[in-house]
Amino acid sequence: MEEMNCNELVERVTDCLEEALDPDSLMKLLDHLQICVGCDNYFNEVLVTLKVISKLPDTSVPNDTETKLLAVYDEWTKGATV
Amino acid sequence: MTEVDVQALRRGDEFAFRTLVNTYHSTMLRLAMIYSPNRALAEEAVQETWLAVLRGLDGFSGRSSLRTWICRILVNIARRRAGVEARSLPFAHLHDDTPSVPAEKFFGSGPYTGHWNHERDDWSRLPEDRLLSQELQDVVIDAIGELPPAQREVITLRDVEGWTTAEVSELLEIEDGNQRVLLHRARSRVRQAVEDYFAPPVVAA
Secondary structure (H helix, E strand, C coil): CCCCCHHHHHHHHHHHHCCCCCHHHHHHHHHHHHHCHHHHHHHHHHHHHHHHHHCCCCCCCCHHHHHHHHHHHHHHHCCCCC | CCHHHHHHHHHCCHHHHHHHHHHHHHHHHHHHHHHCCCHHHHHHHHHHHHHHHHHHHHHCCCCCCHHHHHHHHHHHHHHHHHCCCCCCCCCCCCCCCCCCCCHHHECCCCCCCCCECCCCCCHHHCCHHHHCCHHHHHHHHHHHHCCCHHHHHHHHHHHHCCCCHHHHHHHHCCCHHHHHHHHHHHHHHHHHHHHHHHCCCCCCC
8 A cells, every 4th residue: 555645645634634535545644644743743733723713803893884784774674675 | 593583683673683793794704805805895795785684584595594695695795896706716716736835845856755855843832822822813814815715715614714514515606525625725825824924934045
């Protein structure tokens, strides 16, 4: 069975996280991670990046926008065309 | 949002509407920003969407989730305002075959062909506060902002907003496999931006 190289592994990380790898490729990827510090670190880099992305702050609704939308909603509930 | 909330909206429950607007504003603004040249125009697209949502609410069948339905209206409005063909986007960048990591980071010949030619930093040693810093968040926001629109849509919904694969495929009308390709490209580029931030690439003098 041919092994997976580092430059191949970096292209399969998302497939792995999405659970879209076939069993054979998954085995090769996991085997490679066990013996390759570089790829183990790379995999972690992806996970760290995802963690940062998932914690980006939300923006809140500007007050005047909310007031405007509530007025529109009020009209709408009275049967007006909005 | 549950079915009960939709009923409350139709009844004219202001609290339900306020909750809805506040719950989805951030997601909608992020999506609108993908097509809008600036924040003000993105805000306009979001407001136009709310009007369309109210007009269409009685016809909402519940086949999609409420947020998928609302966000589809938003995407259509934002794309139309930007003059983008509604269906031309998702596939435009699928054939981006830029490698996730530049080829020069690997041995190009010899017994270690295809293996890393350098040691990689261990990010698990980074202190938590560096990962939560405003500066790093800005790096990530900028990197996402520079992605091609189709990649940006997918990473925004999946990784920023935490939507499921199925929900994103439904909203963007793309296949799961195509979604994975776009997600992979997007994540790879953002990861590279974070790497460059932690260890700026050495520029030859």
